[in-house]
Amino acid sequence: MIDGTGEHGRPADVAIEGGNIAAVGDLDGWRAETVLRATGLTVAPGFIDMHTHSDLALLLNPRAESKLRQGVTTEVIGQCGYSPAPAPAGRREAIRSHFGAWGQEVTWTWGSFGDYVSALRENGTSVNVVPVVGHSIVRAGVMGEDNRSASETDLAQLREAVAQALSEGAFGLSTGLIYAPGMFADTDELVAVAETLSPVGGIYFSHIRSENTALHEAIYEAIEIGRRAGVRVHISHLKAEGRANWGQTERVLAAIDKARTEGVDVGFDVYPYDAWNTSLAQLLPAWARVGGAAEIIGRLTDGETRARLLAEIAAEAEADPGRWGRRLLSSVTTDANRPLQGQTLAAIAEERGCSAPEVVLDLLVEERLDAGMVGFAMCEDDVRRVLSHPLATIGSDSASQAPYGILGESHPHPRTYGTFARVLGHYARDEQLFSLEEGVAKMTSRAADRLGLSDRGRLVPGAAADIVVFDADTVSDAATYENPHQYARGIRWVIVNGVVELDGEHHQDRRPGQVLPPPGQ
Numbered sequence: 093m094i095d096g097t098g099e100h101g102r103p104a105d106v107a108i109e110g111g112n113i114a115a116v117g118d119l120d121g122w123r124a125e126t127v128l129r130a131t132g133l134t135v136a137p138g139f140i141d142m143h144t145h146s147d148l149a150l151l152l153n154p155r156a157e158s159k160l161r162q163g164v165t166t167e168v169i170g171q172c173g174y175s176p177a178p179a180p181a182g183r184r185e186a187i188r189s190h191f192g193a194w195g196q197e198v199t200w201t202w203g204s205f206g207d208y209v210s211a212l213r214e215n216g217t218s219v220n221v222v223p224v225v226g227h228s229i230v231r232a233g234v235m236g237e238d239n240r241s242a243s244e245t246d247l248a249q250l251r252e253a254v255a256q257a258l259s260e261g262a263f264g265l266s267t268g269l270i271y272a273p274g275m276f277a278d279t280d281e282l283v284a285v286a287e288t289l290s291p292v293g294g295i296y297f298s299h300i301r302s303e304n305t306a307l308h309e310a311i312y313e314a315i316e317i318g319r320r321a322g323v324r325v326h327i328s329h330l331k332a333e334g335r336a337n338w339g340q341t342e343r344v345l346a347a348i349d350k351a352r353t354e355g356v357d358v359g360f361d362v363y364p365y366d367a368w369n370t371s372l373a374q375l376l377p378a379w380a381r382v383g384g385a386a387e388i389i390g391r392l393t394d395g396e397t398r399a400r401l402l403a404e405i406a407a408e409a410e411a412d413p414g415r416w417g418r419r420l421l422s423s424v425t426t427d428a429n430r431p432l433q434g435q436t437l438a439a440i441a442e443e444r445g446c447s448a449p450e451v452v453l454d455l456l457v458e459e460r461l462d463a464g465m466v467g468f469a470m471c472e473d474d475v476r477r478v479l480s481h482p483l484a485t486i487g488s489d490s491a492s493q494a495p496y497g498i499l500g501e502s503h504p505h506p507r508t509y510g511t512f513a514r515v516l517g518h519y520a521r522d523e524q525l526f527s528l529e530e531g532v533a534k535m536t537s538r539a540a541d542r543l544g545l546s547d548r549g550r551l552v553p554g555a556a557a558d559i560v561v562f563d564a565d566t567v568s569d570a571a572t573y574e575n576p577h578q579y580a581r582g583i584r585w586v587i588v589n590g591v592v593e594l595d596g597e598h599h600q601d602r603r604p605g606q607v608l609p610p611p612g613q
């Protein structure tokens with residue numbers, strides 16, 4: 093048994109009563125209705141996925157297959173500035189359009205954040221959920237999609253909307269400062285909005301303004317927001333992107349350590365891969381991403397604007413030779429383009445007999461902007477340095493998916509299926525980057541402590557019975573960039589709130605997950 097604290101594993105029995113852990117230790121004389129014989133296996137607290145985009149996926153398929161089958165029992169949703177709520181009446185369709193095909197697929201019944209949380213709860217989920225409200229969506233609801241600064245009136249409304257979401261179940265606020273419209277906010281706006289977190293102890297999660305050339309400035313901005321607003325800061329998927337920035341994680345981690353000694357409570361999460369995954373539209377310059385989907389698509393087809401876009405995208409790629417061969421088209425939503433999923437943009441350009449920038453614009457039009465890409469842009473040394481830092485928590489940066497149904501039509505980054513098993517199998521066991529106990533602690537107690545979940549993340553009496561039982565010798569990720577819809581291996585049982593939800597290969601679909609209340613609510 094590994095208790096989640098980082099302490100050495102030891103032989104022990106675990107007794108569950110109701111949804112909680114009743115006892116841990118030598119329980120020889122105990123009687124139980126059900127006994128799971130885990131001899132030779134490792135029993136650990138269920139894993140906490142600190143950074144996910146399962147907001148709609150859990151409504152489309154509440155079984156959370158790709159996550160549960162890695163041992164994940166809690167998902168933090170609403171990240172990178174995007175939560176499906178609040179979606180005020182007049183802005184609902186515009187907000188819905190931020191969620192692509194899945195946004196059209198769900199029955200969109202909610203307006204307020206509280207209504208969305210109720211919808212999740214009523215639908216049921218296999219895993220627990222920690223909801224976070226997204227700044228881009230709040231801003232879209234108050235100010236629309238334009239590139240402008242917030243006025244005093246806007247600020248008051250933004251703050252009110254965030255405070256409302258916090259009172260209706262949000263654990264914090266997330267920003268996505270490379271995505272429209274969140275990227276149009278300046279630091280002062282973010283401080284003003286983050287201040288609403290302070291009275292309730294909410295967390296400021298941030299996909300920071302740059303993960304490449306302006307990485308340091310972006311880290312300092314996040315720290316400054318924490319300092320000025322008096323809130324905890326959590327940096328999402330920490331990395332150094334682009335060859336010119338490789339090695340920068342050393343300085344970045346030092347800046348984080350220093351901020352902590354100065355009293356700003358900064359933490360971060362990371363995924364164990366050297367490629368990122370984002371929307372294809374991110375290849376467009378900022379000016380072209382203003383105004384919402386219809387306006388953006390209009391620019392891609394307008395002769396003069398299109399020519400300007402092609403020139404800018406090509407110029408940017410020139411600084412990064414070979415870029416198009418390191419960018420895979422991940423998910424699309426049209427049947428016509430589905431065979432292209434998993435191919436590089438260079439290969440698609442060759443096949444179509446045009447340039448890569450033309451392919452980018454054409455695909456965005458054909459897919460109504462709803463297309464993803466994977467980029468190989470980080471170096472292994474940085475991935476290892478960030479993962480092994482004692483503050484690291486683990487976030488898959490992905491939605492729960494499944495190899496069947498509408499979720500199975502996509503071509504996701506393998507992290508969707510492999511993140512947690514990869515940390516345990518590849519990095520802890522095979523590479524010995526850290527001990528198995530330390531790997532488990534990153535996914536359990538460290539994450540629970542960041543979130544203020546005092547009754548999760550540790551196998552101790554009284555804690556919620558979120559438990560994973562795995563084979564430490566065989567646990568591994570099977571998903572690849574070519575073939576991503578592959579479940580992790582070596583996970584034997586997953587128990588959520590005392591209910592066995594995964595029994596070997598068999599998903600029980602009893603939906604024991606809860607939408608967790610923020611600390612103090």
Ligand SMILES: [Zn+2]
Nearest residue numbers: 172299328329
């Ligand atoms: Zn992000």
